[in-house]
Amino acid sequence: MELSGLVRALRLEGPRDGGQLEQPPPAVPPAEQVLLQIGLLFSERAGGAPKAGVLRDLVALVEAADCRWLFGGVSPATLGELVGALNGYAAPPQQEQDAADLPSKDSAYAATAERAADVGLVFLRLLAKLEAAKTQESLGVPIVAPILCRVMEPLYIFAATHIAERPWTNAKSQSVAQELLALLVRATGCGSVAEFLRGKNEDEEGRFGAVMGLLKRELTKDTWKCNPATKFVFSWTLPQVTRPWLSHYLEHVLPPSLLISDDYREENKILGVRCLHHIILNVPAADLWQFNRAQVVYHALYNHLYSRGAPLIQAVLLCLLDLLPILERAQRQQKQTRPTTSCDEVLQLVLTHMEAEHRLALRRVYARTLPAFVQRLGILIARHLKRLERVILGYLEVCDGPEEEARLGILETLQCTIEHAWPRMPCRLPVLLKALLKMIWDVHTDQGSTPEPVKAALLQGATECLILLDRCSEGQVKVLLEGVYSSCEENRIRECIRKVQENT
Template sequence: MELSGLVRALRLEGPRDEQPPPAEQVLLQLGLLLSQGPGGAGVLRDLAVLIEAADGQWLFGGRSPVALGELVATLSGHAAPPKREQDAADLPGEDNAYAATAERAADVGAVFLRLLEKLEAAKAQESLGVPVVGPILGRVMGPIYVFAATHVVERPWTNARSQSVAQELLASLVRAADCGSVAEFLRGKDEDEEGRFAAVMGILKQELTKDTWKRNPATKFVFSWTLPHVTRPWLGRYLERVLPPSLLISDDYREDNKILGVHCLHHIILNVLLICASSTGLRSCTTRCTTTSIRERPLSSRVGAHWCFGENTSRITQISHLTPNQAVLLCLLDLLPILERARRQQKLPRPTAACDEVLQLVLTHTEAEHRLALRRVYAKALPAFVQRLGILIARHLKRLERVILGYLEVCDGPEEEARLGILETLQSTIEHAWPRMPCRLPVLLKALLRMMWDVHTDRGSTPEPVKAALLQGATQCLILLDRCSEGQVKVLLEGVYSSCEENRVRECLRQVQENA
């Protein structure tokens, strides 16, 4: 293979009988070439050829992993998105800079692929093997993973080529670590084995502080893409590393950052805090903590410090003042049981549960909301609240009934997400609070029949499958109402059924008569 261009660039020519220059010297000068001048693409291509052609003993044998680790760090920095000095969604000239970043990333990824292939081959060499290759892999896997996670999905600084290389690189990392998946690569093969997540978070830590997390636009995405791969019981040992950046991102003024942070918090709640809320879970999680600093402080105190918000549960309801979206509301639902357990353990007085307080606030906003986009968000979240409260939803029936009646009246567009969500809410409410339904039968029956007629006569853009779903949802509500009212719906619908000439509505009423 022709390497004369690279040799001239490194100024390492010499008599043919001389030994090749030390690997450290070559790698050091390559790093300098990348950081000091243009022509990076040519250097990267030559480097890929050099690694592929080099003897494994020359490249790895008897060498400290530090040189390779520094080269990997230099290459990753060479392909990183441009740093920002200000917080903005788009900066002037950013598109061109991102396009150049994607091309550099594809070239750097190709070099990393050659390096991992060479390390894999070196494992089988008698003179090298795992004793030599293992420390090198331990040094380079973390930085290479962060690089791959930066470019693996569609972002402003990626293109099809860079994404493809990053995906191939992740697969190569998984193989090199003798793992079966990215999740196993990060967390370890079993509960007692520590994966590479600690090393990854160590790299991200310096860029996930209050003053730095917005300078590199990729950092928050690398963190949020990586976090879901680490689940219980492994995530508990990293609580102090993952909770602060999640809170930091969710506390930002920009809506996209709030949502991203809430998704991270929700994952932590489901995989750490819900388990640790019980005394047994606390003991189990504390046992799994591995560092001295974590062992010195019981996990119960750390969970309480971060999540119980002192003695005033009104702090909890402030979360629902975030920009309303599905992520926030569902995250709240899973957070509330933790707060309730904490209050019971502290024997604090509580006239109403935290979930009741939040639902009261949600219903207040839901009832008064006229913007269709937010009506859809609230309507799709209400069924989960009803399921969580169970029979205790009876405390909120008066206000919930007003919301149901109001939302059944209004068509909210082709997909009818608000109406479908409200029908699901009504079904769940009937199932849980059925003894309180007969007294509400007249108003609910009238609202359901009116909605069914509106859907049947709608000549707008609502697709037929959506209409069918609405009619089926209303029919199911009528069947449930009939069962909890001892057949009153069936009696009241007899006259309607006999006088109805519209086949579609008549078929729904027939189902009620036969199935109720």
């Protein structure tokens, strides 16, 4: 094994005095001394060509070194410090807490990607050596297991930092990170990343707690923006841990999710809301009721409903739809009788915004989620019929583009409303019938870019609404449509009316 080049570069021969080489008994084994010196070199943030050269030498050193020399006399703490120093060397450049935007993929980030690819190769060689050392009689699992336990969390954080397309990654660094994560999962005897983090069964503790322990100091109010990768590592890791394991770590994951969602930048809000949604879906309701956690999350989400970004509103509404049942069950168990529920409050605000909304992107988001709120309230939707009717009439009147997402969503909303609040429909029959017939005519005569399948879906939805209105009004729709059918010459419209008249 040729180590002389690297040893001389690190000045490991020892001090000289008057031409005589002092050779005191070594305080630590040679391998530990080499690795300590390398760790000290990379613990400094500043990079440069000398470090890149040392990295290449380190890859060769680890690959050529004998396992007994490399691991036999090295403490797990020394290898842990080396991995941590290399991880810091490959991390994206720090940024100011109040930086408005992540830098673009400039030279600094390009250099980070190159460093990450080189460091990833070192980690791959190191893991391969650890796997080989398990089978050696003089080392085996008793020596390898403590080292692996010390380095697996920093290795995971490195892989999660560089595994996806980010400003500080490139194809090479992503490929190395994916290979490293796969090798790490195999080395720990797990079948997947999720199993590595949560454990093989509910009684076994995985590595998620230890990973969150390393991330914890970077996920505080004052530090979470300094490292641009931290929020991505957290949001990429969290979905890997599901029910029933996630409830054990609720105190670790809920505060940072709320913190990220409370940021002023929309992309961070969306990231935080998605983390909150995963927590709501994978933590028992009883745990969310404790310490008013569910109410805290509800207020954080409700405040986002005043935002104007369609992606954020969509994420918030989907999250609220899964949180509202938890809140309502808690109120029932506490025997709290309220004239309105949290679902009423959300729907009231949504309908207020829908009435005045003119941007098509937001109109589509609102219309897609509105049927779920009607289903959620059931017969209690009668509380909102006056405002809901205005929204339905306004949205049926306006074409929203080739896919007609808003109109299709509103037609589904109208169907749900008729099914749940049918006793209140006969008095609204004149305005609803007029609006549906006008929409059918507009769709039939539309010469725009709306595809034929979309037109067919609109006409089918309108026909189903007319059939439901006819049922709840005891056949009044059939009577009113007789004159329209006899005077209409358009076959497509006559077909819609015929379906209503033939329905029994």
